[in-house]
Amino acid sequence: MNFRKTTEKDLKSVIKIIDEAKEFLKNNNIDQWQNGYPNEDVILKDIENDNSYVLEDNGEIIATTVLSFDGDKNYDVIEDGNWITNNKYGVVHRIAVSRKYSKKGIGKFIIKISEDIARENNIKSMRADTHKDNKTMQSLLLKNGYEYCGIIFVEDGTERLAFEKVL
Template sequence: MILRRTRQEEINKVVKIIDEAKETLKKNNINQWQNGYPNEEVILRDIENNESYVLEHNGVVIGTTALSFNGEKTYDKIYEGKWLYNGSYAVIHRIAVTNVDGLKGIGTEILKKSEKICMSKGIKNIRVDTHKDNKSMQGLLLKNNYKYCGVIYLKDGSKRIAFEKEVK
């Protein structure tokens, strides 16, 4: 499996994977990604900013994420806890995977490969947030040694729980 930057012509593949994830969240009564976000416009902006990545297996796109090195304004203030590290950090957003028979660990693969990209850029800290009800994402993060740090609030006031990891 390889994690690489998304090409513009792959926008429909990425949107399809995200739409599948939206449906899964909805079925599990998780009020995340249920208001039209993320959408094609967001993904196009990620591609233009060189922040959109896809996980490819045997030539097939099976996962997506956004990986940014530009900080995150909503991470400036953290409540009910604190960030583990000060200084430069990467941000992982919008992890989504497709359902592939017989393939497990796609989310872990996205995280591990994102961590390698960070290390190659000299970035040792990664931050990520998720909805309080998104137990599968929380489980993925904890399984991959991300530490719970506290609560952040999105621009619209939505509460998210925040995690951070020092990559080595």
């Protein structure tokens, strides 16, 4: 498998995977990604900021994520808890896997490779957040050593469960 930066020519494949994830969330009564976010403009901005990645298997894009070491302003305030560290941290956002590859350990692989890249960049911890009803993502984070830290609020004002892992 090849984990690499996303290019604009990957946009169609990335949007297809994100649309499948939106459908999965909707079918599981999870009110996340149901308001048009993320969309092509968001993905293009991630590509422009050099934070968007895809995972390929035999040349086929099977997953997408965002990996950033620039911090996240939504993480400046945390309620009902605390972050574990106050260091510079990495953030993994919007992990989405093609329906064809679900339940094959792809999410775990993305988290591991993201952590490896963070270590290469001398980053000492990783953070992530998810919707309170997104039990799949919560389970993925907890199984991979992330600890629940509290509640943050994203730009539209909705709350998210916040997690951190010391690397």
